[in-house]
Amino acid sequence: MGRAEERRARQRGARRDQQKKGGRIRRLFTWKKMLGTFFGLVLLLMGGFYIIYLMTPIPKANAAAQLESNVYKLSNGKIIARTGQLNREVVGLDKIPEKVQLDFVAAENMSFYKDSGVDFRGTARGLLNTLSGKGKQGGSTITQQYVKNFYLSQDQTVTRKLKELVISLKVDQKYDKKEILAGYINTSYYGRNAYGIQAAAQAYYGVDSSKLTTEQGAYLAALLQAPSQYDWAxxxxxxxxxxxxxWNYVLDNMVKMKELDPAQRAGMKFPTPMEPKPDPGMEGQTGYLVQAAKAEMIRNGVSESDLAKGGWTITLNIDPKKQQLLEDAVKQELTSKLDKKRKVDQDIQAGAASVDPKTGSIVALYGGQDYQKHQISNAGTHSYQPASTFKPLILAAALNNNSETQDGNKIKASTIYNGDSKRVVKGDGGKGYNPPNEDDISYGPITVQQAMNKSVNSVFAQMGVDVGLTKLRDTAVALGLTHMKDVSAEPAMTLGSYGASPLEMAAAYATLDNHGKKVTPSIIKSAQHKEAKYNKPDPIGDQVISREAADSVTSVLTGVVDDGTAKKSVRDAPNRDGQPVAGKTGTSDDNKSAWFTGYTPSLVTSVGLWGEAAAPRTIKADGKEITVGKGSQVSIAGATGYEGEAGNRIAGGSIPAKIWSAYTFDAVGSDDSKFDLNTDQGAAVQPDEVVPSNTPSHTPANTPSHTPTKDPTKPPTHSPTHTPTKSPTTGGTSTGQANGGTSTGQANGGTSTGQANGGTSTGQANGGTSTGQANGGTTAGPGGGTADPTQGGGTLP
Structure with a gap:
């Protein structure tokens, strides 16, 4: 046989082998066998489900008698509150308007009256998500939600979901749809400690369920998705x-169901709920402490309904001694000085939060004068501007991102900026942002350290743009201002125009105090329940900014206390006892808020004051009289009869800083710890630099709007933190400009800067400092220097 024939024979043999193998596979996996296997599995599953169905009875309802109180304790074990009593009154559907009943159907389950009580697709999706660890998922029918509320627990487990499925089918067969709907409406949790629609109607609208309007019913139906998050108050x-x-979704679905006329729907307006009524026994600060603990547990995975059912023993991190000191400080510096006859005194609100930066524990909290009278905690609301207390976060972002100025200079404490008031910010995308400094003062060339001390708006507005507004926002969120994650990054952000709460500001400054490791303030020490477990997150997180950046900001902020806007109330506080302090003041536009947030190595505290109209009133705005409603933001100028600032303005360095000092220095007591700073810049570690400027780019205002308060005839009570780092030769140089120009010179190591006819002169002779203004200016010269107003009208501050 030839080679070609042998090759063809081998190929024919191989084909026969493949055909035999393929035939065996085809015989094993025929479409009939595969279809039979599929139906066999389906029948097996159906049989298994039928067995489960037969073996799973409708259980007894959750007995109200099993409900317990929640017990709240301070860190020393003292019980301060018991809550969790069931607030429910079951009503029949005859006590619920039909349109309100349909609001719930429209919100949750439009096919309710037609389905078998189960959404198999939604349940399957929920099972898969539970198995994959994705958490809670929607998709349940009204019947399933009723079964979960009335017969089962809120646990997200496969077993519980299978039980829910089986029991829902049985309940749908056994009970009328009207009974199921009534059960669902009466067992659901609506927030404000209200179970069932009757309690909810009273809690939110002050009426019986029979008096609810369609619009109000739509709100209550919408509320069930997230009671705390959706509570309008x-x-x-x-x-x-x-x-x-x-709410709009519910009413639009009513139209789709042909239960509302489109024209009627179009005329409906959102029914704003009334303010919540306080729980009994929650007077003083107790209600605020309990409110904060509840919010933290819900935020970390405990459902509102399970928390409301009770049985929890919740121990708080609140230190009773520090809590009392904080309350006493607010009383001493604020509330004891309020006069009901002054309208502004009726409007002023105070909030404060104090945090241990090493553990994240909230050791003291002030939510307002009395929870019974004002249920929204001032410690947690972020409706009011933190103003200049936001500036340290800008510097933190700059240092952490190694940002540079528009001229390419690296930003640090000694970097020089133009501090002129209303200077247009460069690189802001053509928006022409030019914020004024406080009292419209122009500072000219000024270091970042000095700008922080004096709280110069124009410098930090420019710095925010230099950093990049998106980077700035992201840094603020990372440090603790979590609500800012959804705001747009705008230049006005640099002045603290977005609101913040004392708790958020305490979180951000605690992260700085903790060398850049994230601190999430926590009020809960432990939470125990016989049938549930609370997984408390670690309040101390990852490094969110570098240690060097955080420590450098801390170093700079010591200058605000020693030589800046907080020196009178904090540096010279009689109870300070040498404690190292870093902090920042803040005063918002129109004096609607005033802040001081500061820290020692062991304690961070943020204090905020703001105006909230106690009743409708007429105020002046932009030269016009307008009427504002209750709760509107109003000025606090002149509260307590204060007359210390221009226009009786209450600045952050006044009452807020005094409250902070009265509390903090007594709270830290004999603690002698020091700031452990890994930095080579800032007021705490190096002297400030002289600003070299032979050709200043600014023109000081002809009429300063403030007068320095320091008396040069008295020796300083606190040694200066900064001394010039370099001294030009005796005689120095002098550059002057007549009629509004600037003169800069230095004699014997000192510096003299002056302006004729309305300008300013600053100098140092033989180690002293002289600041003066010709023709009505101001002069100050401590130490060995001279201080003489050059012409009539000058004052010796």
Whole structure:
């Protein structure tokens, strides 16, 4: 046989082998066998489900008698509150308007009256998500939610979901749809400690369920998705937008169901709920402490309904001694000085939060004068501008990102900026942002350290743009201002124009104090329940900015206390006893808020004051008289009869800083720890630099709007933190400009800067400092220098 024939024979043999193998596979996996296997599995599953169905009875309802109180304790074990009593009155559907009943159907389950009580697709999706660890998922029918509320727990487990499925089918067969709907409406949790629609109607609208309107019913139906987040009285701006959208969704579904006429729907307006009524026994600060603990547990995974059912023993991190000191400080510096006859005294609100930066524990909290009278905690609300207390976060972002000025200079404490008031910010995308400094003072060339000390708006507005507004926002969020994650990055952000709460500001400064490791303030020490477990997150997180950046900001902030806007109330506080302090003042536009947030090595505290109209009133704005409603933001100028600033303005360095000092220095007591700083810049570690400027780019205002208060005839009570680092030769140089120009010179190591006819002169002779202004200016010269106003009208501060 030839080679070609042998090759063809081998190929024919190989084909026969493949055909035999393929035939075996085809015989094993025929379409009939595969289809039979599929139906066999389906039948097996159906049989298994049928067995489960037969073996799973409808259980007894959750007995109200099993409900317990929640017990709240301070860190020393003292019980301060018991809550969790069931607030429910079951009503029949005859006590609920039909349109309100349909609001709930429209919100949760439009096919309710037609389905078998189960959404198999939604349940399957929920099972898969539970198995994959994705957490809670929607998709349940009204019947399933009723079964979960009335017969089962809120646990997210496969077993519980299978039980829910089986029991829902049985309940749908056994009970009329009307009974199921009534059960669902009466067992659901609506927030404000209200179970069932009757309690909810009273809690939110002060009426019986029979008096609810369709619009009000739509709100209550929308509320069930997230009771705390959607409660209008305490909701954030995001929460209000979400619940409004949900309310619209409910009513639009009513139109789709042909239960509402489109024209009638179009005329409906959102029914704003009334303010919540306080729980009994929650007077003073107790209600605020309990409120903060509840919010933290819900934020970390405990459902509102399970928390409301009770049985928890919750121990707080609140230190009773520090808590009392904080309350006493507010009383001493603020509330004891209020006069009901002054309208502004009726409007002023105070909030404060004190945090241990090493553990994240909230050791003291002030939510307002009395929870019974004002249920929204001032410690947690972020409706008011933190103003210049935001500036350290700008510097933190600059240092952490190694940012540079528009001229390519690296930003650090000694970097020189133009501090002129209303200077247009460069690189702001053509928006022409030019914020004024406080009292419209122009500072000219000024270091970052000095700008922080004097709280110069124009410098930090420019720095924010130099950093990049998106980077700045992200840094603020990382440090602790979590609500800012959804705000737009705008130049005005640099002045603290977005609101912040004392708790958020305490979180951000605690992260700085903790060398850049994230601190999330926590009020809960432990939470125990016989049937549930609370997984408390670690308040100390990852490094969110570098240690060097955090420590450098701390170093700079010591200058604000020693030589800046906080020196009178904090540096010279009689109870300070040498404690190292870093901090920042803040005063918002129109004096609607005033802040001081500061820290020692062991304690961080943020104090905020703001105006909230106690009743509708007429105020002046932009030269016009306008009427504002209750709760509107109003000025606090002149509260307590204060007359210490221009226009009786209450600045952050006044009452807020005094409250901070009265509390903090007594709270830290004999603690002698020091700041452990890994930095080579800032007031705490090096002297300030002389600003070399032979050709200043600024023109000081002809009429300063403030007068320095320091008396040069008295020796300083605190040694200066900074001394010039370099001294030009005796005689120095002098550059002058007549009629509004600037003169700069130095004699014997000192510096003299002056302006004729309305300008300013600053100098140092033989170690002293002289600041003066010709023709009505101001002069100050401590130490060995001279201080003489050059012409009539000058004052010796």
């Amino acid at each position: 305490v909701a954030s701006e995001t929460g209000k937008k979400l619940v409004t959208a949900r």
